[in-house]
Amino acid sequence: MLLNKNINPLKQHVDTTTEQVILEAAENLFLERGFALTSTTEIARIVGCNQALVHYYYRTKDQLFDAVFEKNAGKFVSSFLQPVEENISFEEKVRKKIETQYDILKANPRLPFLFFNELNTNPGRLKLLKEKTGDLPGLLFSAMESEIRTEIEKGTIRPMTAMDLMLTIFSLNIALFLASPVLKAITGMTEAEFQNLIEGRKRENVTIILKSLRP
Amino acid sequence: MLLNKNINPLKQHVDTTTEQVILEAAENLFLERGFALTSTTEIARIVGCNQALVHYYYRTKDQLFDAVFEKNAGKFVSSFLQPVEENISFEEKVRKKIETQYDILKANPRLPFLFFNELNTNPGRLKLLKEKTGDLPGLLFSAMESEIRTEIEKGTIRPMTAMDLMLTIFSLNIALFLASPVLKAITGMTEAEFQNLIEGRKRENVTIILKSLRP
DNA sequence: TGTATAATTAATTATGTTATTAAATAAAAA
């Protein structure tokens, strides 16, 4: 990479290419403001390069966003599809599922915003997502469905559907991250206090869900 | 109102002013796509009027959005602040709180999207919100806090904070509405099936939360 | 009816944005 003028010196590991630097800057901005409110001009400004260079590497803003979205949507979707060990109790499986997803979100707190913002505003992206995930969700779903049925018959959990359980896990896990700017603003929490809240909320989500399973 | 050309004849109740029609069209678009992806030109196109007319009534796109956001954020915030009767059990109060909020969201399913999209992308709006709500959230909060403490001391519920309970209610209630486009797309549900899901989810949320309160 | 006022439009300005092109510069290869 030739570019080395206005760049934060800390970021100058020898083998970051300009292409990567652009992608990272784009990722940060897209995660912060979404597609519509991010311009290729601003990406270039942050990278410290000419705006045409952004297009040189990624041709269009759409393709650049695609690269960012693909990568991040992948993380998000995988947070649902992450398999859990087989030889543990149902309760332990559920706990693991919640915690795994929560950890991924904690490490990528803007994921829910990017994901829902884009999929609520761009119908084309929804189609792509469906094509990409294929029938994986369906398979995962019926696997969970049968497992739940077994537990219900054993009397270890109350009657419910796989959809119920999935939605519950998902709802409790994502909402905090979506609401974090609002929450910080109206409560006036410090960043440390908020990190504390995030930490505690993981256990709380597990508690709530495991209790809610009981017959 | 003079304007009556391209307008859907069903919408021609005698006393809708052009100003109102513009506001309604704007509301629909802002709820559907958010601020950035909505143009005053498109609002005008839908109303069937000249684009300058939108500015004639509302001066700027910002002011028009303000009008829409104010109204809708009000609904959303009130879904939290809705008071409940005093002479019922704690459990009944919680149930009522969940259901009241859920009903408001069910009647205004795009509220969470508008609210979070805007507040995640526009820091200025966060400040306004904080100023507007003032210390109402704090008051409500400490009221709930003391009520919860009482219940914990009585041994009727497990230890938890008001923040915990609020976040749980809120998380379970909003997530379904935020996720609805994604959910519909990847499951391929019909609208009827989805309405059914929404219906059942209200009771489910109550069940989950009430169970999760138990010591 | 005629006049003042309100509502509406056509035309235009100003601005920002994406995308392209041609030229300049740096790196790699010969």
Next chain:
DNA sequence: TTTTTATTTAATAACATAATTAATTATACA
């Protein structure tokens, strides 16, 4: 070193959008 290729920039085209202005049309009212 020279030549070729890759990277980067300056300039600008093409377009959309928000906002303004002056002119036109409709409404109210004297």
